[in-house]
Amino acid sequence: MVFSLSEEERYLFNLIGSVAESLGYPAYLVGGYVRDRLLARPCKDIDVVCVGSGIRLAEEVAAQLHPIPRVAVFKRFGTAMLRYKTWEVEFVGARKESYRQDSRKPSVEEGSLEDDLHRRDFTINAMAISLNEKDFGSLLDPFNGLKDLEDRIIRTPLEPGKTFSDDPLRMLRGIRFATQLNFSIEELTYAAMSQHHKRLQIISKERISIELNKIILASQPSIGFKMLFETGLLGQFFPEMVQLHGVETMNGRSHKDNFFHTLQVLDNLSRYSDKLWLRWAAILHDIAKPATKRFDAEAGWTFHGHDAVGANMVPKIFRRLKLPLDHQMKYVQKLVALHLRPISLTKENITDSAVRRLLFDAGEDLDDLMQLCRADITSKNREKVKRYLENYELVMERLKAIEEEDHIRNWQPPVSGELIMETFGIPPSKEVGMIKNAIKDAILDGDIPNTFDAAFHFMLEKGAMIGLSSKNSH
Numbered sequence: 297m298v299f300s301l302s303e304e305e306r307y308l309f310n311l312i313g314s315v316a317e318s319l320g321y322p323a324y325l326v327g328g329y330v331r332d333r334l335l336a337r338p339c340k341d342i343d344v345v346c347v348g349s350g351i352r353l354a355e356e357v358a359a360q361l362h363p364i365p366r367v368a369v370f371k372r373f374g375t376a377m378l379r380y381k382t383w384e385v386e387f388v389g390a391r392k393e394s395y396r397q398d399s400r401k402p403s404v405e406e407g408s409l410e411d412d413l414h415r416r417d418f419t420i421n422a423m424a425i426s427l428n429e430k431d432f433g434s435l436l437d438p439f440n441g442l443k444d445l446e447d448r449i450i451r452t453p454l455e456p457g458k459t460f461s462d463d464p465l466r467m468l469r470g471i472r473f474a475t476q477l478n479f480s481i482e483e484l485t486y487a488a489m490s491q492h493h494k495r496l497q498i499i500s501k502e503r504i505s506i507e508l509n510k511i512i513l514a515s516q517p518s519i520g521f522k523m524l525f526e527t528g529l530l531g532q533f534f535p536e537m538v539q540l541h542g543v544e545t546m547n548g549r550s551h552k553d554n555f556f557h558t559l560q561v562l563d564n565l566s567r568y569s570d571k572l573w574l575r576w577a578a579i580l581h582d583i584a585k586p587a588t589k590r591f592d593a594e595a596g597w598t599f600h601g602h603d604a605v606g607a608n609m610v611p612k613i614f615r616r617l618k619l620p621l622d623h624q625m626k627y628v629q630k631l632v633a634l635h636l637r638p639i640s641l642t643k644e645n646i647t648d649s650a651v652r653r654l655l656f657d658a659g660e661d662l663d664d665l666m667q668l669c670r671a672d673i674t675s676k677n678r679e680k681v682k683r684y685l686e687n688y689e690l691v692m693e694r695l696k697a698i699e700e701e702d703h704i705r706n707w708q709p710p711v712s713g714e715l716i717m718e719t720f721g722i723p724p725s726k727e728v729g730m731i732k733n734a735i736k737d738a739i740l741d742g743d744i745p746n747t748f749d750a751a752f753h754f755m756l757e758k759g760a761m762i763g764l765s766s767k768n769s770h
Contacts, residue, residue, distance in 0.1 A: 297433030298425065299333045304381050312344060313427035315356045321348030324409060324424040331420050334445055342385045345412050345424065350387035351376040410438065414453065417466040418473065419444045422453045448479045456488035464495035467529060468507040475511050475520035493528035501618040504533050512575050517566055518559035536613060537579070539586045551597035554585045557674055564671035573624045574664050577631035578671060583609055607633035631665055634658055638669045641694065642687035651694055652740045655704040666692065703746060709735055710751040719755065720764040727762060734758045
């Protein structure tokens with residue numbers, strides 16, 4: 297074996313090999329498991345290819361494990377999957393593929409191990425390890441994938457233009473692997489991505505987003521985004537981000553390149569957080585700058601309202617990319633809308649009311665918002681960055697002090713709509729909303745303390761002002 301095995305792995309692989317031998321199905325480990333183990337990376341997915349029926353091999357192997365695991369069968373794809381210890385083991389019969397011009401879904405027929413390795417996307421994924429008794433543990437490497445692993449190179453096993461034209465998703469996968477592994481993409485392979493980027497149109501947005509999210513979750517996601525941009529792939533599914541690129545100069549005054557600024561913010565944030573949707577907020581925080589860009593003779597370039605306009609753009613982008621439209625989208629939208637608020641608190645004469653309102657509006661997402669705002673401090677001027685970071689710390693101290701005093705974060709009004717209706721004997725109505733909002737504003741503005749008694753008495757006063765009389769006394 298070209299790498300060491302744990303006891304559980306050795307037991308499983310010997311069992312698969314002996315069952316395969318009894319069925320007359322030569323069996324091999326292939327794909328990502330082989331690649332990751334050779335790189336000494338953890339891997340919980342094991343792919344087994346056999347020259348025969350992968351489904352039958354999976355069922356026979358499962359019958360000899362204790363306890364017997366459930367076998368999930370996918371007849372349409374000729375695959376079967378079972379769980380053993382901490383691994384997911386997928387079995388498939390060796391196959392060869394042919395593609396039509398208008399689809400990435402191939403015509404599949406039975407084939408040899410060589411056929412199966414030929415259809416793989418990259419040389420580093422086109423290696424196999426024998427599980428057969430006669431040569432157990434030997435590496436089959438027809439495309440020198442081991443050397444490419446050692447040289448840290450992504451390369452297609454066959455002519456790259458054909459590889460990407462057949463299945464354009466492989467272009468995104470190649471960039472994803474390069475980003476995750478910090479590999480470079482071989483020159484001809486990279487050039488073919490630029491030549492065939494429009495073929496990505498035949499790929500579903502769901503598949504694109506799966507690969508994109510893996511790039512976003514890498515330790516330095518900007519690596520992948522720069523390659524997506526340079527090859528033209530990014531513009532095929534995320535034109536708004538491409539539009540951030542570029543610098544315009546007028547009267548000798550330029551704005552920064554908001555594409556590269558966004559990537560720097562994303563990388564900054566990624567050093568502190570691996571939350572996918574927080575990283576999405578970093579990607580989208582300035583997405584409306586092209587739409588709001590104006591030149592003012594005195595102020596220079598402005599992007600007024602890009603926070604609000606950007607928040608309004610989030611649902612459309614999420615919908616097109618088939619990203620979740622429930623709480624994840626609303627969370628990203630909220631952070632985009634609020635991302636300018638914390639830094640505004642560094643200005644002189646900011647009231648406690650403004651701080652309370654940020655605590656109220658950010659709620660449970662305040663810590664994530666502050667992480668985003670810290671990551672947004674980018675400049676080549678070190679003194680400027682130092683000054684902004686000092687201001688950021690002052691804002692954090694002020695938020696903490698007011699929160700400890702007023703308990704506004706994740707705050708619920710002390711007086712409920714039900715109590716307002718009961719007190720004044722009124723049904724659900726606009727008056728109930730008016731009183732609730734008045735109580736909220738009075739507490740956030742510091743006019744009354746954040747207590748039940750103060751809010752109740754304020755409610756009685758407000759009700760009397762709009763002609764309501766109390767039916768119950770407190």
